[in-house]
Amino acid sequence: MVQRVMITAGASGIGLAIAKAFAISGAKVSICDVDERALGEVQQLHPQIFAMHADVSDEKAVDQWFDKTAEKLEGVDTLVNNAGAKGPTGYVEDIALDDWRQCISVCLDSHFLCVRRAAHLMKDQRSGSIINISSTAGLHGYGLRTPYAAAKWAVIGLTKSLAIELGPFDVRANVICPGSVEGPRMQRVIQAEADGRGLPIDVVAKEYTQSQSIKRFVSPEEIADMCLFLASPAAKMVTGQAIAVDGHTETFHVSN
Template sequence: MSTVYANPYLGRFSGRTAVITGGASGLGKAVAERIVAEGGQVSLWDLDADGLKATAAEVGAKHTVALDVSDQAAVAAAAEAANQALGRIDILVASAGITGATAPVHEYPLDSWRRVIDINLNGLFYCCREVAPFMIANGYGRIVNVASVAGKEGNPNASAYSASKAGVIGLTKSLGKELATKGVIANALTPATFESPILEQLPQSQVDYMRGKIPMGRLGEIHESAAMVCFMASEECSFTTASTFDTSGGRTTF
């Protein structure tokens, strides 16, 4: 039995709803714009309350939540509120994240290590944990966890970030296998560095190092990763789960 999908530019997300963390800027915002433009509704979650309000008005978000994803109780409440506001949750795009300090392991600040792990890994786990039951109950879902090539290769002087993103990859592989017979697909995106507000958290020397590792010789652009996320979040992505999708300009080959 064949499946016919909607034209991706004429309502690919018609009737679908999405929760997007880190939705006030960067990749989260770009994904929200595309999903809404393609017929979907979104709930944007972000720590930046002011940025969230502005982005919601700009992209036409139906629902917003200002929260810290490292607060499990807040995430649980946000998931319930989003489900009520949207009527269901079909898609989770977990893109909230921080880079942390730039320092070698033996000098890495303990507070920065804890904060990176709390947001990038624990926070993403909380989001998956609280949203997945709604998808399971509906027999449909798409989970896109934003990892990084740093989680595959490890960037020097970025041990917390690299470790957190490696954890995201491992978590996603477990989650995808757990949900494989429940109509819920879970995959991770592993982008190389792309132009985004998150780069403001890094010294230029670190950005230059990461650019130098990309065979294409340039940083990625947000729309390139957003396009991949939207495929991963769509009905078209139907037979790949517990896996990673690479947007790295040739940096990673596995």
């Protein structure tokens, strides 16, 4: 049976690596993203992937994406909630409420909106895998990034609760907690922190990897590999788990 996979924020970075990995495995893949340029590149370079513009923090946009995907893929077996935002960088007393809410909306509300649609479909077919992307910040906390950390902790709670609700229907729900993933997004995070702390960017970058047993950044493809496993029959009894792909965080990066 050909697997049918939906991936949020799938036009670049981790999301694109996941989409490509599933497509190479033979799956039918549907992605959405807010980046029109990146979506255009996916449609040009990977025409087998259905790509659609959608802001997954918006309920109507999520419904439209699921409705269109149902036509293209004729169902869904795996949902990967990858959408997220770095949120503001700063001490909690300096964070504006609007910035807090925007980060929560993208990092948490989007997961809720998508799993609400997927849960109904998967329960009806009595099978499925939901994979939510959190972060090691959702395991340890994250100074100067409180909105992001709060949302990522909540994603783990959401997923463990989903595992309880959906288990009787043979639907699994798991969380992947990436460490520091190489790429432009991580560079922007490091730059913002370096600016806020008044430190050179290379000093802050080194702090991230020095706190790990394997002292390098994670590749997007390594996150994709874990998604493939969790969506496969090899993981048919794996549910409710928060799995770090981070080279083992010994001491979480602390900003001060």
